[in-house]
Amino acid sequence: MGIRRRSGVRCLITPLRIWLLASITSLALAGVIVTLATRTVQADVGLPKPAATVPPSVPVVAMVAPDTKTQRGAAARSKDLLKGLASWYGGNFDGRTTASGERFDQYAMTACHPTLPFGTLVRVVNKTNGLSVVVRITDRGDLPKGRIIDLSYGAAEKLAMTSAGLAPVAVDVLSRGAKPNGGTN
Numbered sequence: 487m488g489i490r491r492r493s494g495v496r497c498l499i500t501p502l503r504i505w506l507l508a509s510i511t512s513l514a515l516a517g518v519i520v521t522l523a524t525r526t527v528q529a530d531v532g533l534p535k536p537a538a539t540v541p542p543s544v545p546v547v548a549m550v551a552p553d554t555k556t557q558r559g560a561a562a563r564s565k566d567l568l569k570g571l572a573s574w575y576g577g578n579f580d581g582r583t584t585a586s587g588e589r590f591d592q593y594a595m596t597a598c599h600p601t602l603p604f605g606t607l608v609r610v611v612n613k614t615n616g617l618s619v620v621v622r623i624t625d626r627g628d629l630p631k632g633r634i635i636d637l638s639y640g641a642a643e644k645l646a647m648t649s650a651g652l653a654p655v656a657v658d659v660l661s662r663g664a665k666p667n668g669g670t671n
Contacts, residue, residue: 566659568634571652572610576639585626591638598625598636605663610635612645613654619644623663 576592647653
């Protein structure tokens with residue numbers, strides 16, 4: 487297969503040039519599509535639905551600590567303990583920029599929360615098995631009803647909840663971050 491010249495000799499250079507041009511154009515287009523598809527991080531987008539069923543979500547409830555000495559201390563403490571469902575994210579989001587500006591590392595002990603300040607440390611206790619982990623809030627996201635926190639894959643592994651996808655948890659705020667919104671909003 488080639489192009490005949492006037493002299494009757496077949497020339498393979500022109501078809502080769504066309505093929506190379508088509509290949510380079512296809513690769514460039516594929517690179518643009520991949521770049522556009524991996525731009526933003528949003529928790530819960532593109533994640534598979536959990537295989538296991540989870541009991542109905544527990545609404546966010548304030549609990550009064552048993553060792554309260556004053557009413558004011560009890561009120562402050564009750565705001566720092568949340569109950570509900572935790573989910574996890576990783577994989578496709580690994581390496582992307584979070585809402586706080588940090589790079590997301592799916593193996594780090596981090597989490598996404600809709601309102602807690604960036605840098606806040608929280609203890610998350612899996613109420614099914616009693617395992618707990620301390621994570622730092624580095625991301626924002628609107629969570630589905632009943633969910634109170636979205637954990638990194640590494641934190642979810644420590645809580646033994648990756649196969650279920652969701653787990654009932656208690657979240658205790660240990661220390662609040664310095665900036666309410668990390669300079670955003």
